[in-house]
Amino acid sequence: MNILVSIKQVPDTTNIRINPETGTLVREGVPSIINPYDASALALASKLKRRYGAKITVITMGPPQAEAALKEAVEYGADRIILLSDRKFAGADTLATSYTLAETIKYLAGEAPFDLLLFGKQAIDGDTAQVGPGVARRLGVPLITYVVKVEKLDTETREIVVHRKTERGIEILKAPLPVLITCDREVGEPPFSPLSELIRAAKSKPEVFSAENPVPLERAKLGLKGSPTRVHRVFTPELKSPGERIFVSEAGVSTVVEKIITALKEKGVL
Amino acid sequence: MKPKVWVFVEQEEGKAHPVSWELLGKARELAEALSGEVEALVLGQGVELIAKEAITYGAERVYMIDDPVLEYYRNETYAHGVIKLCEKYRPEILLLGATTMGRDLAGSIATALETGLTADVTGLEIDPETKNLIMTRPAFGGNIMASILCPDHRPQMSTVRPRTFPLPEKDETRQGEIVREDLGLSENEVKVKRVGFIPKEKTVNLEYADVVVSGGRGLGGPEGFKLLRELAELLDGEVGASRAVVDAGWIDYEYQVGQTGKTVRPRVYIACGISGAIQHRVGMQNSDLIIAVNTDPEAPIFRIADLGIVGDLYEVLPELIEAIKKEKSYEQ
Numbered sequence: 147m148n149i150l151v152s153i154k155q156v157p158d159t160t161n162i163r164i165n166p167e168t169g170t171l172v173r174e175g176v177p178s179i180i181n182p183y184d185a186s187a188l189a190l191a192s193k194l195k196r197r198y199g200a201k202i203t204v205i206t207m208g209p210p211q212a213e214a215a216l217k218e219a220v221e222y223g224a225d226r227i228i229l230l231s232d233r234k235f236a237g238a239d240t241l242a243t244s245y246t247l248a249e250t251i252k253y254l255a256g257e258a259p260f261d262l263l264l265f266g267k268q269a270i271d272g273d274t275a276q277v278g279p280g281v282a283r284r285l286g287v288p289l290i291t292y293v294v295k296v297e298k299l300d301t302e303t304r305e306i307v308v309h310r311k312t313e314r315g316i317e318i319l320k321a322p323l324p325v326l327i328t329c330d331r332e333v334g335e336p337p338f339s340p341l342s343e344l345i346r347a348a349k350s351k352p353e354v355f356s357a358e359n360p361v362p363l364e365r366a367k368l369g370l371k372g373s374p375t376r377v378h379r380v381f382t383p384e385l386k387s388p389g390e391r392i393f394v395s396e397a398g399v400s401t402v403v404e405k406i407i408t409a410l411k412e413k414g415v416l
Numbered sequence: 417m418k419p420k421v422w423v424f425v426e427q428e429e430g431k432a433h434p435v436s437w438e439l440l441g442k443a444r445e446l447a448e449a450l451s452g453e454v455e456a457l458v459l460g461q462g463v464e465l466i467a468k469e470a471i472t473y474g475a476e477r478v479y480m481i482d483d484p485v486l487e488y489y490r491n492e493t494y495a496h497g498v499i500k501l502c503e504k505y506r507p508e509i510l511l512l513g514a515t516t517m518g519r520d521l522a523g524s525i526a527t528a529l530e531t532g533l534t535a536d537v538t539g540l541e542i543d544p545e546t547k548n549l550i551m552t553r554p555a556f557g558g559n560i561m562a563s564i565l566c567p568d569h570r571p572q573m574s575t576v577r578p579r580t581f582p583l584p585e586k587d588e589t590r591q592g593e594i595v596r597e598d599l600g601l602s603e604n605e606v607k608v609k610r611v612g613f614i615p616k617e618k619t620v621n622l623e624y625a626d627v628v629v630s631g632g633r634g635l636g637g638p639e640g641f642k643l644l645r646e647l648a649e650l651l652d653g654e655v656g657a658s659r660a661v662v663d664a665g666w667i668d669y670e671y672q673v674g675q676t677g678k679t680v681r682p683r684v685y686i687a688c689g690i691s692g693a694i695q696h697r698v699g700m701q702n703s704d705l706i707i708a709v710n711t712d713p714e715a716p717i718f719r720i721a722d723l724g725i726v727g728d729l730y731e732v733l734p735e736l737i738e739a740i741k742k743e744k745s746y747e748q
Contacts, residue, residue, distance in 0.1 A: 244527055272555070273676060274535040279491070279523030288607045289491045291520045307611065312516045314428065314619065317488075318612035325608075331669075374532030374569040378550060383561045383694065388719050389706075394727025402725055403735045406707060407743065409723055413683045413705050415627050415651050416743060 147200035147301060149191045150260045151224070152247055152281070153184035155208050155215040156271040180215045182331065183266025188222040189334030190296065191264055196337075198301055201225045203254060207235055207246055213352055220347035221339040227352040228254075234357040237370030240272075244280030245367045251285060253361040261304070263326040267292055275328070282326035290319055294332040419452035419508035422571065424498060424521070425470050425478075426513050427458065428489065432466050434583060434624065435513035437473040439576060441584030442540055443511060444474045446549070449542035452508060455479065459497045461487045464594070471592035473584055478592060479505070483599040485606065489517050492606050495524040497599050502529055504597075507571045509549055511540075514575035522575050532566035533573040536675075538580055538698070539563075548572070554675055554698045577679040578623045579702070620654060620670050627653025628682045628700070630673055631661060634689020634710060634729060638666035643733050644688060650740050656680065656700075658690045674699035688729045692717025709733070 157176045180188070191202045204219040206212050207230040216227040230250060238246065251263065263285070265278035275291070282289035295309040297318065304323040309316045311330060339347075357363050366372060394402055410416040421443045426433040436456075443454045456475035458467045460482065467478040481497045498521065502510065510525070512518035514536050526533035538561075539552035549572040552563045566572040622628065629648040631641055641655060648655045656673040657666070673680055675695040685703035690696060692708070692715055700706070701720055708721035709729045718724040725732060 239532065240523070241527060241530065241532060270676065272535075274523075274533075275519045276523035276526065276533055276535060279520060280527035282491075283495075283524045283527040289520075289524065290608065291491070292516055315613060315615040317610055318614070319608055320611045321608045374530070374566050375534060376565045376567060378563040378565045380555075380560055380562050383554070383698065388724065389722035391713075391718060391721075391724040391726065393713070394725060394731060399727075399731055399735050402727065402732055403739050405723060406725075406732075406736055407739055409705060409707065410651070410684060410740075415653070415684050416740060 147194065147198050147262070148258050148260050149194065149200050149202045149262045149264065150251060150254070151184070151187050151191050151202060151204045151219070151264045152277075153188065153204060153206045153215055153219060153266070154181045154269045154271075155179070155206060155212040156181045156269055178211065178214065180218055181266050181269040181271075183268060183270075183329055185266075185336065186331045186333050187264040187266050187329040188219055188224070189336050190329055191224075191262075192222045192337045193334050194262070194296070194299065195223050198299065201258075203228065203260075205230060205247065205250060205254075207231070207238075207243060216352045217347050217350050220350045221343055222337065223339075223343065227350060228355055229352040230355045232357040234365065234368045237373060238368065239373035239375045240274055240276035240280055241374055242368055242370075242372035244277050244284055245372060246363060247277065248281045248284035249363055250355060250361055251281065259324065261323045262306070263287065263324065265326065265328045267328045267330050278326060278328040285326065288321050288325045289328075290321060290325060291328040292330055293327045294330045296333070419447075419450045420455050420505060421447040421450065421452055422507040422510045423454070423456050423470075423475070424510065424512040424518065425456050425458045425466060426515060426517050427460050427463060427466050428517075430460075430462060430466070432469060433513055433515060433517075433578070435515060435518075435576070435578040436470070437586075438578065438581045438583055439511045439513065440470065440473040440475055442576070442581045443509075444584065446509060446540060446542055449544070450508065450547060453477065455507070457498060457501060459486050459494055459599075467594050471594075472586045472588055472590055474587075474590070476592050478594045479597050480594055481597050481599050485599055485601055485603050488610055490606065490608055490610070491520050491524055492608055493599070493601060494521055495528070496601050497597075498525050499528045500600065501597060502571060510571040510573045512573075512575050514577040518575050522573060526573050529571070531569040531571060531573060532564075533575070534564045534566070535575050537574040537576050540574060540576070549574070554695075579679050579681045622654045622656055622671065622673070622678050623680055625654035625680070626683045627651040627686070628656045628673070628680050628684075628703070629653055629686045629688065630656035630658065630690055630700070631667075631688050632658035632690030632696075633660050633664075634691075635661065635666070636689075640689070641667055643730075643737075647686070647733060647737055647740070650737065650744070651684070653682070653684075658693075658696050687717050687721070688733065690717055691715045692720070
């Protein structure tokens with residue numbers, strides 16, 4: 147089995163603050179993490195590796211600091227880690243990102259084809275959920291999004307059965323390998339890595355791919371240049387003007403309850 | 417030729433998702449600004465009634481692919497159909513619901529057409545000068561808003577969450593044209609097969625609830641949701657939650673309201689023990705009436721609450737529940 151996992155290093159958005167005077171993001175001191183859904187994809191890869199034996203290749207596109215995310219991926223059992231890092235990749239939207247990742251995957255598959263391509267269902271910094279589907283389309287492999295469980299993987303018949311979560315329930319889908327899966331958090335728990343793995347992770351160093359080497363990429367399809375979308379304007383959201391405020395300690399519970407009852411009646415829900 | 421504003425109509429088992437009609441309402445405004453036409457795409461098996469319904473919600477023309485291969489949603493088959501239609505008719509704008517289906521589909525279509533796609537858009541308008549679509553969405557967990565353009569590629573694509581835009585009025589007298597199209601794909605060419613389906617025991621209809629009673633960290637623990645559930649049930653509403661308590665495992669993700677959860681616009685939203693981080697607010701600020709209960713007078717939720725109650729929810733809610741029960745007993 148040959149598994150590819152694509153991950154993204156993201157700022158921990160739960161820690162992001164806005165500078166109230168300038169309205170801009172305060173990035174200092176915001177820790178970077180592996181996007182949690184990508185961590186689930188890594189956990190799934192790790193589980194499959196322990197069960198069926200597999201070689202795991204992990205790629206990420208990002209600045210040189212994204213190396214930290216790849217080293218952490220080694221704790222999950224990654225055998226090969228690759229950092230796609232080049233100034234020419236900067237400003238890429240999802241279309242340019244999926245191009246860069248797909249071309250790299252095609253190159254790597256030239257050495258040994260992948261049976262399974264795993265992505266997180268979305269990244270918590272952008273929440274677009276577009277890169278996985280985009281890469282699947284470019285590679286021409288079937289896509290299954292929002293997977294919560296791998297029920298069966300038959301390495302003989304080369305078929306996979308997965309559970310996909312929708313608003314209405316769980317779809318059970320069967321697909322031939324190779325397939326690209328985007329993972330929800332339930333798909334796998336991070337493994338308890340043995341000390342040897344942690345040491346291996348600490349010592350690991352990713353291979354760094356640029357826009358030319360070893361995969362010659364089309365300049366016009368990269369980064370900002372290759373991105374059809376443009377950020378036109380960034381602003382802090384407007385707040386509507388606040389309404390009435392009552393302190394229970396001053397007004398008393400029964401007055402407060404009366405107020406709520408009146409409001410509920412006015413809106414016709416009571 | 418008039419520019420076409422397209423809406424993908426999402427349907428499952430002969431039932432359309434209301435987000436499709438919400439999008440047709442917005443598409444009408446955009447088409448007017450462009451002097452263009454509103455058109456809908458309906459794919460599925462036995463979907464003629466849905467195509468007709470799309471007309472009543474404002475589609476002037478419906479492109480319909482009715483084929484047994486489209487019996488249930490699959491990325492492969494639906495993307496194939498939509499891409500084919502886009503290549504044939506070249507729409508100016510294509511809108512999809514930011515649902516599981518819409519998001520799955522949109523990324524595939526945009527890549528195949530090599531165009532831009534903006535996810536989870538909260539605002540759509542036409543730039544009066546350039547006639548480009550201005551797509552506004554929250555970024556960085558809702559901490560900032562960004563407006564996005566796709567100036568040189570078509571169609572300009574967006575996904576929009578349910579309840580972002582109001583439902584337009586249905587007009588049964590409206591006339592429109594249904595254009596039948598072929599899928600051009602047979603079942604044996606399709607790789608992914610559905611071999612089973614486990615329906616949800618109880619579907620949470622949070623997005624379309626008239627009343628949402630939401631809980632945050634101020635509940636103190638998962639058992640606090642019992643009280644919220646009681647209140648919600650008395651008001652025929654649903655329970656919601658902040659991201660913090662979902663992450664803490666107090667309640668399921670499907671109850672989460674906010675940037676990474678659901679967008680709601682109920683008649684009444686009752687926020688209990690929720691501080692109101694911006695990522696939560698973007699998912700509920702369009703509620704008609706917001707009532708907030710929180711011990712912290714500085715909680716950001718009070719900045720948008722119509723009725724802000726500074727106090728302990730465990731003091732207020734039990735009395736409120738009793739008072740509602742009393743009200744209800746008078747009615748009978």
